[in-house]
Amino acid sequence: MIEFHNITKTYQKNWTALDNINFNVQKGSFTFIVGPSGSGKSTLLKLIYAALTPDLGFVRIGEFRNPGITTDKIPQLRRKVGVIFQDFRLMQDRTVYENISFVLLVTGTPRRIIKDKVAQVLAELSLTHKLHHYPFQLSGGEQQKIAIARALVRNPFVLVADEPTGNIDPQGSEEIFKLLQKINAGGTTVIMATHDSSFLQKASAYRMIALDHGKVIKDVPPPPSKG
Numbered sequence: 001m002i003e004f005h006n007i008t009k010t011y012q013k014n015w016t017a018l019d020n021i022n023f024n025v026q027k028g029s030f031t032f033i034v035g036p037s038g039s040g041k042s043t044l045l046k047l048i049y050a051a052l053t054p055d056l057g058f059v060r061i062g063e064f065r066n067p068g069i070t071t072d073k074i075p076q077l078r079r080k081v082g083v084i085f086q087d088f089r090l091m092q093d094r095t096v097y098e099n100i101s102f103v104l105l106v107t108g109t110p111r112r113i114i115k116d117k118v119a120q121v122l123a124e125l126s127l128t129h130k131l132h133h134y135p136f137q138l139s140g141g142e143q144q145k146i147a148i149a150r151a152l153v154r155n156p157f158v159l160v161a162d163e164p165t166g167n168i169d170p171q172g173s174e175e176i177f178k179l180l181q182k183i184n185a186g187g188t189t190v191i192m193a194t195h196d197s198s199f200l201q202k203a204s205a206y207r208m209i210a211l212d213h214g215k216v217i218k219d220v221p222p223p224p225s226k227g
């Protein structure tokens, strides 16, 4: 469903961030992208949501292709690829409700449907009571859950997480990871980049692609039971 084919990405003349990357990600799978700082994890993820264009090769994301996707199709791609970041990227001057509903509102979804969708996704995350709170009134873990809710409300087929636990304490990190597992169990493909070594042990139950200096140095399939 997601395919990296001979991907090379260079930022500057002598700096190759990704060097001939090849792999496929199956629909409904959970994949860890691991590797030290600067190994190319964020660059790889940016190619999935078309924030960057490869220099060589192509990435297939469902029906989309990068390069090849036209500017007018990028919003369609972004609707189907949910992205969450280390720094949450919530709108600080908007409530939880406003943060989650924003994209639905601008894409013309009727208000009644928006209300139902937001209520449903917050109930799933047990955060209904935070509906009218602002991000600064929430813990890091709660803010990340709201960022996840904002992605999920658009029914993405893949959720891309770039160091989602990077700014969260260990207990909160564990909760976020459990939530991502639950989302994956519901059928959404999850791709999570981390350099947090405490995840390496957990990664043993999942597909793990290890990068170093822009190359895939390991690609470990999950044990058969996890598919």
Ligand SMILES: Nc1ncnc2c1ncn2[C@@H]1O[C@H](COP(=O)(O)OP(=O)(O)OP(=O)(O)O)[C@@H](O)[C@H]1O
Pocket (backbone or CB within 6 Å): 011, 012, 015, 016, 017, 035, 036, 037, 038, 039, 040, 041, 042, 043, 044, 195
């Ligand atoms: N906009 C940019 N301009 C120039 N070089 C860049 C740019 N973004 C990233 N790089 C370089 O590309 C390489 C890969 O960066 P990338 O952000 O993908 O690494 P990463 O694995 O996500 O690291 P981290 O764990 O610190 O987030 C690094 O050497 C980085 O310095």
Ligand SMILES: [Mg+2]
Pocket (backbone or CB within 6 Å): 041, 042, 043, 162, 163
């Ligand atoms: Mg990064």
